[in-house]
Amino acid sequence: MTDKKNIDAQKASTGMRKGLTNYGDTGFSLFLRKAFIKGAGFSDNALDRTVVGIANTGSSYNPCHGNTPQLIEAVKRGVLLAGGLPIEFPTISIGESFAQPTSMFLRNLMSMDTEEMIRAQPMDSVVLIGGCDKTVPAQLMGAASAGIPSIQLITGSMLTGSHKNERVGACTDCRRYWGKFRAGEIDEQEITAVNNQLVASVGTCSVMGTASTMACIAEALGMTVPGGASPPAVTADRIRIAEETGAQAVKIAQTQLTIDQIINGDSLENAMRVLLAIGGSTNGIVHLAAIAGRVGLEIDMHALDRMGRETPVLLDLKPSGSHYMEDFHRAGGMATLLRELKPLLKLNARTVMGRTLGEQLELDGAGFTQEVIRGISNPIYPQGGVAVLHGNLAPGGAVIKQSAANPALMEHEGRAVVFENMQDMAARIDSDDLDVLPSDVLVLKNIGPKGAPGMPEAGYLPIPQKLARLGVKDMVRISDGRMSGTAFGTVVLHVTPESAVGGPLAHVRSGDRIRLSVENREISLLISDAELAKRAADSPVKVPVANRGYKKLFLDTVTQADKGVDFDFLRAERIHGKTPK
Ligand code: FES
DSSP, rough: OEEEEEEHHHHHHHHHGOOOSSSHHHHHHHHHHHHHHHTTTHHHHHTTTTTEEEEOOOTTOOGTTTHHHHHHHHHHHHHTTTOOEEEEEOOOOOOOSSSSOHHHHHHHHHHHHHHHEEEEEEESEEEEEEEEEHHHHHHHHHHHHSSSOOEEOOOOBBOOEETEEEETTTTTHHHHHHHHHTTTOOOHHHHHHHHHHHHOOOSSSSSSHHHHHHHHHHHEEEEEEEEOOSSSTTHHHHHHHHHHHHHHHHHHHHHHHHHHGSSSSSHHHHHHHHHHHHHHOTTHHHHHHHHHHHHHTTEEEHHHHHHHHHOBBBBBTTSSBOOOHHHHHHTTTHHHHHHHHHGGGGGOOOOOTSSSSHHHHHHOOOOOOOSBBBBSSSSSSOOSEEEEEETEEEEEEEEEEEEGOOOOGGGEEEEEEEEESSHHHHHHHHHOOOOTTSSSEEEEEEEEETTTTTTOOOOOOOOOOHHHHOOOOOEEEEEEEEETOOOOSSSEEEESSSGGOOOOOGGGGGTOOEEHHHHTTTEEOOOOOOHHHHHHHHEEEEEOOOSSHHHHHHHHHHHOGGGTTBBGGSSSSOOOOOOOO
């Protein structure tokens, strides 16, 4: 083919010519498409450019995305400066505390919306604007399945506030102050005053919760421009990152740097390494498993645990440490962290900049003195933030955020105090009649993927009020649910298989003995196999079902925590390997 023919052939499948609506006459389809978009004032010259779609997740129900209008303006500027045509489009937005029954119930719906809107509309690349906990994983999952050149733009963290001269930020301090209120240490007036200070601006939670974890993971995966994880939402740095993201979106479209060249076994391993080193949210593991499933990979939980034993926590951020996201940004953000982790990283992994992670780190240059990101020889915690547990209570695995747990409870045996579901817990946990001691193990069933449904963040069971009043701050707690990344305590989560599908957790009874050994990575119900089998035979579980709508789709197809709680039909058609190696 001649050069001209080559260019014509390429043009035929790009920009506004891409993915024509099916009217049976392609010429007419393009004619009609152009006529309609010209109704918005576009010229032929503009419509001939590389098209960058911008997924707009702004919503008044989502203050974590409250800066979306400014980000879109900056992305558009970047796209135009690089010679492209920006076109924004809406998708679902999920604000963590506004989604009922739980945001996780809707993550897969958002990923389907993202995937199908990318596929359905003409765009050569896409900028994904996400921030609040479920939005970034949903977008990465959807984009990985859609397969076009994609780049993530994080909304950025909120600023911290101040209460009685103490710095506070959502949501580790939300939980700390609520605990004080429950224990009667502070009154109604003070908790109201704290409520005004916890969220000092728009943006995502200011600690190393799930949103910050996913921001760091997105950069570690190579899916953001360098430094894209850490600038707070309301800063000039964040706006400049948005402009750079827009310009880079044009480049990845023109060089056909598709998302499968970025998200693969190596970059997923880097993301897991980072999750462990930042004391990241346990939710990050579920989301990484879902993203991996979209590219045909499974997370090897045993290998992840081995990585955890050799990856110290370096980041001194709440809830594992003491600082906030804005401090992380001032300390150099991900470049500082990745420089420290360099010997443990897959440096050949490619990023959206078109270069490898190793080349990017060379460009980032030398570090500087700061006190938020520790050196590998002086960690804040000697192992990774998350440990993977196994045993007869969790044959498919469970996790504990050891860096935010109480060291005195990491090797513990105690009597089970069982709640059958969230309603049972709400009805009894604060009763003075509850038979519970500080050494007991609180067990909550039926909050797994199918159980609640949607695997809510209810795994952080409150300390029973009668013990809280005595000053008890932590107990061993076990469930098949999740926990907010901003929470802390000796909390065993993601017990797999969940109780609602007949996992062993379903058969625990109050008074049973349970052993937790983080050292041995063990979570065991101290009854015989024969007794466990007898209980399962005597009381088979009724797996939840629904008759219609999205809930039916969810309950019929959702997978367990180790598969990312994704829908089975959304995973890659062929799983071709495991990661990490
Ligand atoms: Fe949106 Fe925490 S509630 S990031």
